[in-house]
Amino acid sequence: MGDCHFLEGNLRAKERVEYTKKLLNEIGLGEGRLEMFHIGASDAPLFAEAVEIMTNRAKELGPNPLKCGAEKAEAA
Amino acid sequence: MIVAKRKPFNEIKELISGSKKILILGCGTCVAVCLAGGEKEVAILASQLKMALGLVNEDVEIDELTIERQCDREFIEEISTKVNVDDYDLILSTACGAGVQLLSDVFDHKVVVPALNTTFIGVAEGPGMWTERCRSCSDCVLADTGGICPVTICAKGLVNGPCGGTRHGKCEIDPEKDCAWTLIYNRLKKLGRLNRMEQALPPKRYSVQQYPAKIVHEAYRRRYE
Numbered sequence: 399m400g401d402c403h404f405l406e407g408n409l410r411a412k413e414r415v416e417y418t419k420k421l422l423n424e425i426g427l428g429e430g431r432l433e434m435f436h437i438g439a440s441d442a443p444l445f446a447e448a449v450e451i452m453t454n455r456a457k458e459l460g461p462n463p464l465k466c467g468a469e470k471a472e473a474a
Numbered sequence: 475m476i477v478a479k480r481k482p483f484n485e486i487k488e489l490i491s492g493s494k495k496i497l498i499l500g501c502g503t504c505v506a507v508c509l510a511g512g513e514k515e516v517a518i519l520a521s522q523l524k525m526a527l528g529l530v531n532e533d534v535e536i537d538e539l540t541i542e543r544q545c546d547r548e549f550i551e552e553i554s555t556k557v558n559v560d561d562y563d564l565i566l567s568t569a570c571g572a573g574v575q576l577l578s579d580v581f582d583h584k585v586v587v588p589a590l591n592t593t594f595i596g597v598a599e600g601p602g603m604w605t606e607r608c609r610s611c612s613d614c615v616l617a618d619t620g621g622i623c624p625v626t627i628c629a630k631g632l633v634n635g636p637c638g639g640t641r642h643g644k645c646e647i648d649p650e651k652d653c654a655w656t657l658i659y660n661r662l663k664k665l666g667r668l669n670r671m672e673q674a675l676p677p678k679r680y681s682v683q684q685y686p687a688k689i690v691h692e693a694y695r696r697r698y699e
């Protein structure tokens with residue numbers, strides 16, 4: 399952490415991701431669909447692990463409720 | 475500049491409830507600089523509201539517009555060249571309290587509600603941090619206090635300090651806060667003007683502060699008579 403090509407860039411990004419999670423929680427969508435992982439450019443296994451975590455999470459959370467509403471409206 | 479903070483999201487949701495079409499109106503000056511009510515914050519708030527209302531299947535149309543300043547009629551007049559205010563049930567303003575009020579005056583047939591809590595007159599200390607510096611007391615003493623405002627920084631607003639509660643440069647009211655008068659002493663020392671502290675300042679003329687205050691420039695008096 400902090401060991402970023404852009405000096406503090408990843409620490410700043412982390413703060414902003416946390417803030418965005420707060421915004422998502424406020425609207426009732428929940429923060430689960432957004433996550434930040436720290437992965438070195440050459441760390442393929444970690445990348446694969448992160449993809450798996452997010453895929454599983456997306457399955458658990460189900461389709462985006464906002465899009466579902468829009469699709470329902472279109473179908474009606 | 476004026477520093478403000480966005481109201482809690484649920485409070486904003488409550489303020490707009492029942493409206494079917496709203497305009498979120500941003501201000502591009504002070505509140506844009508303090509990341510509370512400029513174009514970007516208007517966009518974030520609009521997206522949040524659209525999503526939150528979408529989740530509960532509420533059909534509300536939300537438009538966004540940001541003008542240069544909401545505390546100046548000249549800029550408020552521009553609004554009508556861009557949108558038809560009468561199309562909206564409600565205007566949600568992200569300006570400071572002054573901006574919200576002028577907007578309500580100009581569009582006095584419209585409901586205008588504030589999205590921010592206006593907090594102080596201050597300065598930007600660095601990205602994302604602002605501190606209060608002035609209480610607009612109408613009788614500035616900064617010349618005698620080394621450019622540090624005792625009215626604002628001193629918890630007791632003392633113009634002749636420090637009081638007996640100063641402790642190692644901190645304030646007795648809150649040990650986290652600097653004692654304004656220690657700051658003033660150190661600054662005057664640095665400036666070679668410690669003699670300013672040897673004489674008591676006259677009692678503060680609080681009577682010069684009017685509520686609500688009004689200033690008419692001498693060269694413009696005739697038009698307001």
Ligand code: SF4
Pocket residue numbers: 476501502503504505506542543544545546569570571572573574
């Ligand atoms: S309306 Fe308030 S925030 Fe906007 S420019 Fe005027 S003083 Fe600053």
Ligand code: SF4
Pocket residue numbers: 607608609610611612613614615616623624625626
């Ligand atoms: S003394 Fe302090 S509050 Fe009064 S005008 Fe000066 S800076 Fe503002």
